[in-house]
Amino acid sequence: MRKSLLKPAAFFLSLILSFPVTSLAAGSDPALEKEIQRIAAAAQGKVGIAAVVIETGKTVSLNGDDRFPMQSVYKMPIGMAVLRAVDQGRLKLDQKVPVTKADYVGERQHSPLRDAHPNGTETTVRELLRYNVLESDGSACDVLLRLIGGGPAVTAYLEQNGVKGVRVINTEKEIGSAEDVQYRNWATPNEALALLKLLHQGGSLSAESRKLMLKLMTDTQTGLKRIRGLLPPGTAVAHKTGTSQTVNGVTAATNDIGIVTLPDGRHLAIAVFVSDARAGSEQREKVIAEISKAVWDAWI
Structure with missing residues (x-):
């Protein structure tokens, strides 16, 4: 992790500076902004959040232009790029793809595909997409x-x-090779919203590809205590999470971005990144859930 490369004095200074919530976007809802600040402090790290009601443009953000390591959030744009290639005829969903042992990430990294087929396999682009996103x-x-x-x-x-x-x-294998590599694969909360809006509005994908991507993101079972954690049961949330290892008590990334369907049919795009945090896993996820609920309560 980057901080391990700093001298002790620089490390503690950077840690202290990461705690205060600064760079809140100007908006018309100071009560919501204050509530986000209060919730974010519990992460004991740096929190970035951006949210927008897509149909109205109502927006709030915190550290919205700062860079945060994505971890597996980056599988969403990768999936979209694959589907774009399918739409262009460069790939086919049903084409067979060989997967060898050399393709597998390390044992400390998550891979149900590797676990199910330790000696390699042949599968389809569609199935690889399912593994990747869902x-x-x-x-x-x-x-x-x-x-x-x-x-x-x-x-x-x-x-x-x-x-x-x-x-x-970087590849996932490269990200798993050294703690600092994950920081090269970053997003700002505001641009994560641009990514979510791109998917929602279907500007780069066919209707069929967009539908498949949203289904995979809706069906995913990761991060159930994050964006969707405190929302009303049955709320549709198409989302992608990302989580790093915890090293020396610091977790580089606990993230969730997604599109929430509101009761009136409008759509809330929200991205929450928790970076370089000392809070435990349960508390980091709670911060994401409480911020999402605060936006829901303020706007719904």
Whole structure:
């Protein structure tokens, strides 16, 4: 992790500076902004949040232009880039793809695909997408990255579609090789909203591809105590989480971004990133859930 490279004095200074909640966007809801500040302090780290009601443009953000490591949140834009390649005819959902043992991420990284087929397998692009998004599988993610030309190809796809503040650079295997690599794959909360709006509005994907991506994100069982944790039962949430390892008591990333369908049919896009936090796992997830609930309560 980057902080391990700092001298002790610099480390403690950076840790102290990460705690205060600064850079709140100006808005018309000071009560909501104050509540977000209060909730975020419990993370004992840096929190970035951006939320918008897509149909009305009502927005709130905290540290919205700062960079946060995405971890597995980056599997969402990777999935979208793959589906764009499908729409363009460069890939087919039913095409067979060989997966070898060399494609598998390390044992400390999450990979149901590797666990189910330790000696390798052959599967389809559709199944790799399911593993990548719904199960947050690192090995499937790396195979898909290989098929579409790597992280820079994903970043180029995003920039071509107006998403300027999301960077996909490394494979999952590379991210797992050293703690500081994850910081190269970052997003700002405000640009995470741009990514969510791109998916919602379908500007870069066919109707069929958009529907598949949203279904995978809605069906995912990761992060059930994050954005959706305190929302009313049955609320539709299409989301993607990201979580790092905890090293020396500090967790680099506990994230969730998604599109929430509101009771009146409108859509709330929300991105919450908790970075370099000393709070425990339960508390970090609670911060995300409480911020999401605070926005819901204020706007619904």
